[in-house]
Amino acid sequence: MSTDLSIDQIIGTVQDLEGALVVAPAVGDPDFPELAWGDAFFYYAPDGEMPGNVQPYGTIVTKNYPDDTASDLDPADRWRVNIHVDRATFRELLGGGAEGGAAGRAQPDSSAVDVVLPHPVYGTAGWVSVVNPGFATSDIVLGLLRDAHAAARTRFERRH
Numbered sequence: 001m002s003t004d005l006s007i008d009q010i011i012g013t014v015q016d017l018e019g020a021l022v023v024a025p026a027v028g029d030p031d032f033p034e035l036a037w038g039d040a041f042f043y044y045a046p047d048g049e050m051p052g053n054v055q056p057y058g059t060i061v062t063k064n065y066p067d068d069t070a071s072d073l074d075p076a077d078r079w080r081v082n083i084h085v086d087r088a089t090f091r092e093l094l095g096g097g098a099e100g101g102a103a104g105r106a107q108p109d110s111s112a113v114d115v116v117l118p119h120p121v122y123g124t125a126g127w128v129s130v131v132n133p134g135f136a137t138s139d140i141v142l143g144l145l146r147d148a149h150a151a152a153r154t155r156f157e158r159r160h
Contacts, residue, residue, distance in 0.1 A: 005133040005141060007040070007060055010081060013142055014042050014058070017149045019156075021045035023056075038062045042145070044152035054155075057148040058083045070110035070120035071131050082119055082129045083144045086151065090126055093140075094118055116140060 014020050024040040025032035042058035045051055062079045064072070071080050085093070093116050110120040114134035119127035133141045 004135065005081075005138045007062075007079060010060060010133075010141070010145070011040055014145055014149065017146065019044050019046035019153060020149060021048060021050060023050055035063075035065065042149070044149060044156050046156075054152075055084075057152040058145050068121045071129070072111040073131070078132060080129050080131045081133060081141055081145075082122070082127055083141070083148050084125075084127050084151075085144060085148065087126065089144070089147070090118075090128065093128060 011022050011024065015022050021043045022040055023043065025036045025038070027037045029037060039062055040060040041056040043051055043054070043056050059082045060079060061068075061073060061082065064074050072078065073080055108115075108117045110117055110129075111131065113132045114130065114136045116128055116130055116137055117123075119125075119129045128144070130137045130141055
């Protein structure tokens with residue numbers, strides 16, 4: 001692909017995965033807090049029901065959250081995809097541990113566009129993020145989402 005990705009393209013790719021559930025609260029949705037409106041949450045849920053006891057394996061956020069402002073998502077047309085990855089993938093992508101890079105390396109600019117970065121809040125838990133995926137990261141993002149979906153499926157099957 002290697003082009004700019006849209007939110008709709010990412011959601012469509014995830015929806016095409018077997019057993020995927022995309023929860024995308026619309027503005028005014030009374031079942032979700034206002035803060036979640038306009039964002040998307042990706043689950044492995046073959047029954048089509050939002051799991052109550054697992055975290056999503058990926059998200060798209062379209063605005064700053066109170067404890068998550070480093071990516072500067074409030075300006076129009078800025079958004080971020082977040083993906084949970086395993087330790088080996090995290091090291092391969094970012095060189096170092098889940099703390100966000102090699103020892104002694106400066107903290108990355110979490111507002112940089114089209115760059116795979118440790119998630120500004122959940123990087124230590126194995127999450128990576130990309131603000132406005134474009135030419136450099138489109139293929140990586142879609143591949144990571146497919147891998148995260150497969151890992152979520154494996155966890156689901158192990159529990160059931």
